[in-house]
Amino acid sequence: MSPSPKTKVAPELEFGNAWEYAAAPESVKVEIADKYGMFINGAFVAPKSRRYMDSINPANEELLSKIAVANEDDVDRAVAAAKAAFPKWKKLKASERAKYLFRIARRLQERAREFSVLETLDGGKPIKESRDVDIPEAAKHFFYHAGWADKLDYAFPGRKGRPLGVCAQIIPWNFPLLMAAWKIAPALACGNTVVLKPAETTSLTALRLAEIFEEVGLPPGVVNIITGAGETGAALVAHKDVQKVAFTGSTPVGKAIAKQCAGSGKRLTLELGGKSPNIIFEDASLDQAVDGIVQGIFFNQGHVCCAGSRLFVQEGVMQEVLAKLEVRIQSLRVGDPMDKNTDLGAINSLGQLATIKRYIEAGDAEGATRHQSSAKLPKRGYYLPPTWFTGVQPSHTIAREEIFGPVLSVMSFRTPEEAISRANNTPYGLAAGIWTDKGSKIFDIASRLKAGVVWCNTYNRFDAASPFGGFKQSGFGREGGRQGLLSYLELV
Ligand code: NAI
Ligand code: MG
Numbered sequence: 001m002s003p004s005p006k007t008k009v010a011p012e013l014e015f016g017n018a019w020e021y022a023a024a025p026e027s028v029k030v031e032i033a034d035k036y037g038m039f040i041n042g043a044f045v046a047p048k049s050r051r052y053m054d055s056i057n058p059a060n061e062e063l064l065s066k067i068a069v070a071n072e073d074d075v076d077r078a079v080a081a082a083k084a085a086f087p088k089w090k091k092l093k094a095s096e097r098a099k100y101l102f103r104i105a106r107r108l109q110e111r112a113r114e115f116s117v118l119e120t121l122d123g124g125k126p127i128k129e130s131r132d133v134d135i136p137e138a139a140k141h142f143f144y145h146a147g148w149a150d151k152l153d154y155a156f157p158g159r160k161g162r163p164l165g166v167c168a169q170i171i172p173w174n175f176p177l178l179m180a181a182w183k184i185a186p187a188l189a190c191g192n193t194v195v196l197k198p199a200e201t202t203s204l205t206a207l208r209l210a211e212i213f214e215e216v217g218l219p220p221g222v223v224n225i226i227t228g229a230g231e232t233g234a235a236l237v238a239h240k241d242v243q244k245v246a247f248t249g250s251t252p253v254g255k256a257i258a259k260q261c262a263g264s265g266k267r268l269t270l271e272l273g274g275k276s277p278n279i280i281f282e283d284a285s286l287d288q289a290v291d292g293i294v295q296g297i298f299f300n301q302g303h304v305c306c307a308g309s310r311l312f313v314q315e316g317v318m319q320e321v322l323a324k325l326e327v328r329i330q331s332l333r334v335g336d337p338m339d340k341n342t343d344l345g346a347i348n349s350l351g352q353l354a355t356i357k358r359y360i361e362a363g364d365a366e367g368a369t370r371h372q373s374s375a376k377l378p379k380r381g382y383y384l385p386p387t388w389f390t391g392v393q394p395s396h397t398i399a400r401e402e403i404f405g406p407v408l409s410v411m412s413f414r415t416p417e418e419a420i421s422r423a424n425n426t427p428y429g430l431a432a433g434i435w436t437d438k439g440s441k442i443f444d445i446a447s448r449l450k451a452g453v454v455w456c457n458t459y460n461r462f463d464a465a466s467p468f469g470g471f472k473q474s475g476f477g478r479e480g481g482r483q484g485l486l487s488y489l490e491l492v
Contacts, residue, residue: 039210041081042220048073058124058346071227073346075235078224082166085221089430090191094150103216122204123433138181144464145185161489163191165243173199175407200229240462269477273402274430277423278308284435296459302406306431334375336375347382356405363398429471
């Protein structure tokens with residue numbers, strides 16, 4: 001058995017209200033074990049595979065810890081634990097299930113600073129984003145779904161919702177803890193049990209969430225966390241006792257999982273990639289729009305499935321928008337993610353850095369014009385300057401494929417009709433943004449964009465009560481809101 005990871009929490013975080021510490025300097029020291037086992041049946045256990053992989057800090061390339069790699073036996077052990085826990089968890093009074101979710105949410109708030117630091121160390125995102133978005137939003141998801149647990153009978157009038165059983169949940173590395181919360185909270189609220197696999201570069205906060213499950217006394221087996229890469233994920237999806245698969249990640253892996261599940265009777269939801277349009281009309285408030293463009297593509301280094309990576313600007317304001325955009329991008333601070341002033345942190349992995357660089361090279365080679373911030377980058381670690389391309393044609397690779405990095409493709413349009421047809425000209429359909437002063441235009445355009453989420457005069461806003469999900473190759477099924485419950489219930 002590998003040692004259960006020890007956490008030393010600053011004493012003031014053990015008791016009291018997390019909000020009181022928001023203004024304090026970032027001084028939390030987070031203890032990270034040398035090695036992590038997996039969380040199965042309520043305890044940390046060593047992998048039967050005996051294999052471990054490195055987890056590094058992408059901001060400085062230093063080793064943070066070693067993480068277990070689950071093989072088929074480990075997967076089997078985790079699924080068996082979830083299966084054994086299901087009948088009791090399902091039968092538990094709904095208000096009791098809710099209490100566990102409330103406790104998890106509360107504990108996440110209390111340990112928020114520790115989780116923020118760990119998220120930033122492991123994944124490279126700016127500490128201000130972990131602190132202000134990832135961790136509080138993860139807690140909100142548990143609060144929100146705690147509220148649903150004993151009200152499911154009212155969610156779908158005339159129907160009864162029954163839990164599905166063991167849910168296999170596979171999540172990506174761009175919002176590690178938040179995606180864990182998006183997956184686990186609704187599954188538990190609806191009475192299911194879970195085996196969750198975080199992404200291989202960012203497993204640490206999910207493993208620490210398991211400590212919270214221990215702290216709040218969640219019954220063993222209700223949530224199991226196994227670690228590993230694609231092979232582990234594939235073994236989990238394939239397991240015969242899994243009733244439901246929920247996946248967030250790349251479109252190719254999503255398609256492979258869909259094939260694997262076809263004919264198996266397993267329920268499936270997929271949240272895949274995107275190439276979302278952000279459309280700026282001449283009548284928009286341009287300063288606000290430029291902020292929205294920057295937020296849309298550079299938030300979390302552009303590692304965002306709904307990133308506004310295709311910018312469409314109406315011709316009459318193109319020059320003005322480009323001028324303002326350049327000033328704004330040049331002011332972005334790129335570098336150490338632990339620095340509270342940093343706007344863009346590290347690219348999540350060496351592999352992702354290489355992928356993004358390949359796309360930038362394709363942009364150059366196919367004839368678009370590259371612009372980059374002159375920000376000075378740290379010598380060690382994986383960094384890229386914020387990048388934008390003008391002179392982009394719809395046929396260019398950088399206008400068609402998901403880059404998942406801080407790279408924006410700028411294009412123009414003349415009429416609203418042209419904006420709509422160009423925006424919809426993509427195999428994806430996850431999100432879109434519209435910037436205009438005219439309310440009527442908002443309603444008209446929004447209703448004609450094929451996208452799961454349409455933001456108007458804002459971008460990248462999320463709420464646990466608001467369903468999220470895609471059309472076309474961006475996947476199917478919704479997460480969040482009342483609609484998100486449907487992914488974890490069978491209606492009878
Ligand atoms: P990926 O889709 O390979 O990884 C996502 C998760 O799936 C990870 O937990 C991974 O271990 C797991 N996985 C990989 N292969 C699997 C398989 N055959 N069966 C089951 N699980 C499997 O994404 P990757 O390689 O990290 O990133 C590649 C590209 O995917 C990115 O450049 C980006 O374009 C896109 N992506 C999109 C995300 C989104 O939120 N829509 C999130 C992450 C990546
Ligand atoms: Mg890492």
